[in-house]
Amino acid sequence: MTTSTDTGMTWPRYDQPDDLAAIEATPLADRGLPGTSYELLRRAAEQWPERTALTVLPDAASWRTPEDRTYAELLADVHQAANALHRLGIRRHDTVALLSTNCDELLTALLAAQLAGIVTPVNPALARDHVAELIRRSGARVVVTASPELDAEAFATSAALAEEGLVDHVLVLRPTAAGVTEADLPKAGNATVTYLADAAADCPRERFLGEPPAVADLASFFHTGGTTGAPKLAAHTHANEIADAWTIAANSLLDENSVVFAALPLFHVNALVVTLLAPLFRGQRVVWAGPLGYRDIALYGEFWRIVEHYRIATMSGVPTVYAVLATVPVGEADISSMRGAVVGASALPEGVRTSFETATGITLLEGYGLTEATCASVRSFLDVRRPGSVGQRMPYQHIRIVDAATGAELPAGQTGAILISGPTVFPGYVEGRDENGYQISGQGKIVDGWLDTGDLGHLDEDGFLYLTGRAKDLxxxxxxxxxxxxxxxxxxxxxxxxxxxxxxxxxxxxxxxxxxxxxxxxxxxxxxxxxxxxxxxxxxxxxxxxxxxxxxxxPITAVGKPYKLPLRADATRRVLAKALIDVDGVEEIRADADSGTVTVTVTLRTRAVEAEVAGRLGDFAVPCRIVTLEGA
Known part of the structure; x- marks a missing residue:
């Protein structure tokens, strides 16, 4: 069974596990998909020019007075911003960094950066030296950032990058619905600092003046998260993003009239693929929360009224979001429009599922994915419950479970390493850039087209995936x-x-x-x-x-996932401190996780105990460094 929309695109039925085989009977290459995010946006604007594409809330309290844009307006705004970037020297293989909390203009900037070059969204809450390292690795010379009144820390970090000579241009975003302000922006080294809207004001809106991207071109560099060690940059092509966005949009539970709620930060792949690109396929309206997203405590008190007012059909969040919403009374709000809510990023405790579904009557739909496979690889279904499972693989992606030691494929029911192949598997991590272009490496995670996810799990007889942990956490x-x-x-x-x-x-x-x-x-x-x-x-x-x-x-990562390395460091420090407790002369024992592994440094006041300390440390399989205070 298939359905058609006014795009001319035929949508397969996709609301049951048995639909998978029928979908894959048609090769992905024969589905007539747009090649790039720009082609996707342009087609949406041609098909639904007057339909509302984006509704952006200034903040939780102002949900009744949002900024709305039609698909035609969004395309024109993206042309204008991309032409401004082009005028600054951004070409097909140049990157534009984004360092901002969510706002109306950030959505434009992201799509414009993918049109003019390659976008690198960065979490503004990362340590400043980690932000600088990501900027260096990406090669970005232009940073689009929040204004001081939108996010003072993000602006300060961007200004510091300019002061250090890492970027040449700082383009500033105003808060949603702020209007035009005449406030002077602070100087930042030799870089130009101006509002993006002002830089783009005299640029054409009808078309892009540069070279548009091709299907195999790089579209984005997304960091994989991290709290202490500098995150990696995962490269995505336009083909990666389009393939994943299409399989998400193909969900038969939603149609062109469905409204999507978005509150995850745009440095997260879910925000881009699930709530920005996928809705473009069907001309759906997306309601975006204010700059704090799910971190805005006030949002929860208003949430069910927002669902009723905008007739929200679905949303995407992490388990903690639903744990909080389960405690917020629905009251008299009509939330019957909500077909199901998607949860991912970390394991869903059964207690959270039960309390949320009992309180709201809304089914939680688990999913599974990772940045290295673009975003989503597994989904669950409204009417098919498999307790403990995160769902079935998505169309055109494939999953194998293998023995981590031998690589041998394991039968259903046996736990092993999870491997993924298909059109969403990324080309690799960005390691740098030279005169020949970007240096991108799979770093051993991709072998013969199969991505080692680093996760452990098993498949049942029907191909449903069950996660059991991280291989490195064994x-x-x-x-x-x-x-x-x-x-x-x-x-x-x-x-x-x-x-x-x-x-x-x-x-x-x-x-x-x-x-x-x-x-x-x-x-x-x-x-x-x-x-x-x-x-x-x-x-x-x-x-x-x-x-x-x-x-x-x-501890959690920058994108809200459990982060065990600091706990391993704490456990290591504790046990070594106990082993050396009676050694007179030990000044400090420090266990750090900055490098991605636990490293231990033992500082001594005197060299006299160095041999004894080295002997005791040798009883543990832990890399240790012994230093003696100067003058000892």
């Missing part, structure tokens, strides 16, 4: 592999535990032993209580944690 105790999720699930079953992460702690005999870190919602529970609970509820004796530590918050 705890290896005396040669025995321990899946940390076993420990985490046991602790999450305790009524006071709100989050849990298990990691390996160095051990003299076993190499590693498991320990766990948790957050709790009840300060009456103790670490000893939770350790006893884990010992009783972890089914495998070897997997029972040796310690459970309560923290105020568990």
């Amino acid at each position: 705890i290896i105790r005396g040669g025995h592999n321990i899946d940390p999720q076993v420990i985490e699930d046991a602790l999450l079953s305790h009524p006071a535990v709100t989050d849990a992460q298990a990691v390996g702690q160095p051990d003299q005999r076993a190499g590693e032993v498991p320990v766990a870190y948790v957050t709790v919602g009840n300060d009456m529970v103790s670490e000893a209580d939770l350790l006893a609970w884990a010992s009783e509820h972890v089914g495998e004796k070897a997997a029972a944690p040796k310690a459970v530590r309560i923290l105020d918050a568990l």
Whole structure:
């Protein structure tokens, strides 16, 4: 069964797992897809010129007075901004960095940067030196940034980049619905600093004056997240983005009248692919939250009224978003337009699913993907429940489960490394740029077209995927592999535990032993209580944690995913400090995760104990460096 829209594009039925085979009976190359994000936008503007494309809220409190733009207006704005970038020297293989919280003009800037060159969206909350490293690696000489009143820290970082000579032009975005302001912008080194709207004011709106992109051209560089170590830059082609966006748009639950809610930051691939590009395929309206997105506490109090007012059909968020929404009364708001809500980025606790669905009547649809496969690779279905599964592979992408040691493919039901192939697999990471162009490497993650996701899981007999953890997070105790999720699930079953992460702690005999870190919602529970609970509820004796530590918050990456490296560093520091507790002369023991691995530095006050310290550290399989204070 297929349906057609006024684009002339035929949409297959895609709301059941059995639809997959019928969809793939038609090769992707025969579906007549646009080749690039620009072709996609231009076609949408030609088909639905007067239809509202974007509704952008200035902030949560101002949801009744948004900025609206039609598809024709969006295309004209993108032409104008792309021509401004072209005039600044941006060509097909040049990059434009974006460093801003979400706003109306940022949507234009992103699409314009992909038209004129390559876009590199960067999280403005990253450490300034990490932002600088990403800018260097991308080769961007133009940065589009928030104005001081929109995001003072983002503007300050962009100004610092200019002061250091890393960028030549700083183009500034005004807050949504701010209107024209005459405020003078601060100077920043020798760089030009001006509002993007002013730089583009006299540029043509009817067409792009430069060379438009081709299907195989690079479209974007997205960083993969990180909190301490500098993130990697993953390269995406236009073909990658179009293929993924089409499979998302093909969802039969939605049609051209469906309204999408967007609140994830635009440095996240989900925001680009799911809530910007995919709606262009069907002429859907997207309602964008204010600059803080889901971080705006006021948004939750207004959320169900927003759903009712705009007749929101779907949304995309992380589990914590739905955990909060489950506590917000729907009241008398009519939210019957919401067909389903998509959740991803991290594991969905069953308690969050149950509380949200019970409170709202809205089904949560899990998905799975990663930046290295553009965005989405697996989806679930409204009427097909597979408890514990994140869903079925999406059309034209393929999944294999292999033995991590031998590479042999494993049968259904057996856990191994998850590999993905297909048109969404990225070409590699950006390592730099020279006179021959960008240096892009798969860094060993892609072999014969198959991407090693770094995740562990298994497929059932029907091809549904079940995630069990990260390969690098495996705890290896005396040669025995321990899946940390076993420990985490046991602790999450305790009524006071709100989050849990298990990691390996160095051990003299076993190499590693498991320990766990948790957050709790009840300060009456103790670490000893939770350790006893884990010992009783972890089914495998070897997997029972040796310690459970309560923290105020568990570390996450810049895009909201669990980040265990700092916990491994903490566990390492603790065990080495205990091993050296009686050595007089130890000044400091520091375990850092900046390099992407845990490195230990032991500082001594005197060289007299150096041999003894080295001997004790040698009992642990941990890279250590010993330094002595100057003058000792």
